[in-house]
Amino acid sequence: MGKLEFMLIDSHAHLDFYDDPTEILVRAEAAGVAQMLAIGIGDGPATMHRALDLARQHGHVFASAGIHPQEAHQATPEALEKLRALVADPKCIAVGEIGLDYYHLENPDIEVQQQAFVAQLAIAAEAGKPILIHCRTSDLATAEAKARFGPADAFADIMRLIAEHWTPAGIPGVMHCFSGSPEQAKQALAANFYLSFAGNVTYPKSLNIREAAAQAPADRYLVETDCPFLAPIPFRGKQNEPAYVTHTAEVVAELRGVGAALVAEQTTANFHTLFPSTARS
Template structure:
């Protein structure tokens, strides 16, 4: 059963993208969600360009969004462009968006929150799920901890979601889920799927593993976050979609099921959340055979 990489930054591969995609397909990764944040709002369209240029192996879908690190650039022009890109049929989600209190140079929380709310409003208008990035200052530098103080990115995020997103009934993904079992529970209650990345395979990631075991089978996904967070046994190397098989194997072992069953479950979950991807997949196959 083929796998789906639910989160990869394909536009970060500039020299060997075609080779990366060939390796992914050969490894059994037949669909990829390319994340369209670029290097900021001016380049968030690149994932969509890749999706449109794809030959269909693997099938590529795209998102568009303004990362919280770039929240200060979420002005009227950028948000209008985001809304325009969100209408593209190949765009299946808005993201990754959210809050990041990890880097000291990131915008102040009020600026991040404003950008997050604005993008949730665009996603609601487009009726498309959102892909969440959430990183706290818990393990950040001393300077970042001083800047953000007692502010908790998870608490702020879940509050904003409850106020501005959950009532829409559209849902989304907690990308690279790295929270606790309790944060997983609250995310699930808010209508989100949990997507597990390469850090699930790391020996010190027990809280993530606990959440991965506790999550219901109909709300789990796997991803690479490529080119970041390469899983064991490739940790420290450049990540790529083909390596999602290692994360999937780890998740299958943790949950006591076969890799084939895990692939079937996560594929079904992806298509349930992004209903248009099943239709697009069928269309892509039909176009290729004609």
Template sequence: MFLTDSHAHLDFYTETPTDRDEVLRRAYAAGVHTILAIGIGDGPATMHQALEIANATNGPDLPKIYATAGIHPQEATSATKEALAKLTALAADPRCIAIGEIGLDYYHFDNPDIATQQLAFTAQMYIAAQTRKPIIIHCRTSELATPQAKEKYGTADAWEDLLALIEQHWTHPGHGIAHGGIMHCFSGTVEQAQRSIDAGFHLSFAGNLTYPKAQSIRDAAAAASADRILVETDAPFLAPIPLRGQRNEPALVTHTAAALATLRGISPEELATLTTNNFKNLFPTTR
């Protein structure tokens, strides 16, 4: 049984000189043989780190690592001409298989204003189109945000804004763009899941799928088309039950995969094969 972790921040594992190697060996031993390392860093200045890890990782007991590059919506003010040029250059590397994570985040008060976030998101969609790379989407609404954030973002709905921008700049028939992508850490409703699938996206489910209050996510995971589901850790964040609150790592995607298999009434082995094949279909160069 081989699993694919479709979203992990491997550049965060720096507690000791051997921390990342140990994490990767545990992942391989757990059956996680492919990992997509997310290249946002702490902002554009370090978004190349995931690609460096992907190109440097090679060994019989280590997963195959692929990378992305992108500017997170929290860093949208840093999406300068120079930063976007750097992103374009990184995307030219064959091991960089997607642009992301990019999108909208109306959750934190200190995030950039809506117009700045949307401009950075749109610019990166066009880079993805030019380089023929899928996009990895981050979307977080203000529903559970602090009162200050709710006041800042008002009645704006990140999901509605996101899907509208995708329709306008990514999937619009007149643009001839159909490279798809992933709704990372999908946390929306059944309806939002279907709208995302209709727009050409895969849905990736993380450890929060296992949390007691996440019934709407489980409903979406159970209803989604079989050929559009993936699993991820978002490591080192969002460790699944029974390890919630601990540092997450790719090996623990097995817990999320088991929960998703149960929801869909299939075996963990079938789920592993299904999600790995879905990943390979979205990213043919990983076959």
């Protein structure tokens, strides 16, 4: 894969999940990935600083920090204070990924997840920084997980909590790895969120995601890898990395009926609008 004639931004990359991201970053630059947002959830609150550590070492890398819903039971007062301190750093441009996850049987109780989510919304609003939303329902979960979480809908719960605790702040956010329906996409857009599309938009059976990508307003969508997860075709099943965001962008371009260069231009402009401090003069 040669270097593209245009530049892209990977808006969601778990760079600290690699033993050594050095070669990953080199390949990303060679592929035309100019900037990336390193997601600071770590293995839980104790290590959520690792993404910011990386961002401080690389000028083109920015960071977020947050407590993932799977670790919501660790959202102690001490952990939330650590998050507040991380978010105060200029290179930490967002809070996340945060949200709700009713997919895994072993996840914290719904009430615990929601309390952690609301607490982090308050920290983001206080800092004036956008949020990165993680949302997984129990639709495709195991029978055991469905039995545990019942009819609860993570997306509906997220939208309700956002309306109550986030919308009044007037700050935008990102629906990371958007995997919902076109109707849910409209709801997210109406709530001042950007839609970020990951490698699963390249999977032919992801009809809802592909339709949402095709219909997203030109000024409200992003592309991401969610690496090392969700590698796009032709790398599906392998470890993902930021260089592969080019494949996701190309598929999004096909779905939208435009050239990949335009998708790169639009998503780069959208990222810089959402995170003004990342724009280069």
